[in-house]
């Protein structure tokens with residue numbers, strides 16, 4: 001069977017991850033979930049596989065149809081994004097209308113939460129709930145052998161309303177490494193870091209219970225072994241990569257495992273640079289030193305708020321009083337830090353906002369990324385705020401009913417950015433980044449300044465990321 005994996009076209013430079021989609025102004029990531037599925041079915045099913053990244057290749061729908069005319073796939077597999085869900089669904093429906101004989105498979109957060117609704121409102125043939133590789137491989141096997149696919153764990157089929165619970169992959173070390181040479185383009189970049197970037201997922205799932213979080217793979221944490229992860233780094237180095245992003249929801253979660261991964265990188269003298277995500281409370285001083293020695297260049301930290309009341313509201317489980325000290329540790333270790341802030345909790349007051357501004361002013365973060373709170377269906381926070389939300393899946397919208405909210409959030413977002421970036425400390429640390437990647441620095445800087453001065457932001461993607 002010929003299977004085409006398609007990162008859907010969009011007028012914007014959308015990065016789709018299972019747990020979110022970003023209109024990225026400053027970085028570009030490969031469609032990793034699709035790449036992982038493509039590599040899995042290539043190895044497990046021996047399928048003839050192709051990957052089209054319409055975002056990186058800047059292809060529109062007609063160009064994608066042109067590729068389809070050449071490749072003639074039997075099946076198209078795609079992943080829908082979050083804020084771009086409406087456009088993604090329109091594109092998928094158009095493709096299926098123009099090529100009705102091709103089996104259409106979709107996965108992603110909304111298809112996982114609303115599989116039957118997505119099937120009944122579109123012409124998609126199959127929806128995969130959750131982790132896609134195993135389910136997709138079984139679907140292809142069933143179709144090739146003429147067996148009925150209904151009943152495959154995690155699969156929703158057109159014409160059937162029975163969905164068995166998805167099955168998590170128990171041993172991630174058995175997965176083939178996602179092969180970036182399947183990607184037709186190589187213009188993928190981490191924000192303000194040199195060289196093409198490759199993504200590595202060292203674990204799936206997150207055991208914490210932040211109420212706003214859509215946790216890509218659920219609460220159960222499944223980790224790859226340090227040896228397997230380092231083999232993947234070597235494999236990717238063999239393909240020319242030196243810059244890596246660990247895409248785990250939170251990489252620094254098991255200290256001993258991270259220490260072992262870093263130790264192997266150091267012992268094998270792998271000259272790489274890498275970035276990862278972490279919570280505040282899991283940062284560890286001793287571990288940071290080892291991470292630095294193994295090439296860690298930046299940690300994206302889920303700060304969210306400097307107000308304990310707001311952190312508790314999100315069930316974040318971290319202490320506001322520790323944030324500045326932990327960020328100091330990161331700076332002291334010689335690693336850049338970028339803090340995620342989230343504004344707009346219903347309990348947030350002017351006093352909490354003042355704490356955020358003060359916290360950012362005093363912090364030794366190198367960057368900050370501010371976004372507004374969006375409660376997503378399927379999360380405890382959405383259940384709590386359902387009455388205040390204007391949510392509809394078809395056509396998609398997910399906004400607070402209070403129309404002034406979005407406008408207010410954008411102005412608060414800009415205020416926080418100014419509080420942080422208009423400081424001598426920040427400007428000084430940005431000068432160091434400028435030396436490393438001047439072209440990216442100026443490009444990102446111009447876009448950022450434009451974002452700060454433009455009055456009406458793009459409603460679909462109001463955040464600067």
Ligand code: SF4
Nearest residue numbers: 206208209210213249
């Ligand atoms: S720690 Fe991060 S990934 Fe885990 S639940 Fe909280 S926000 Fe989600």
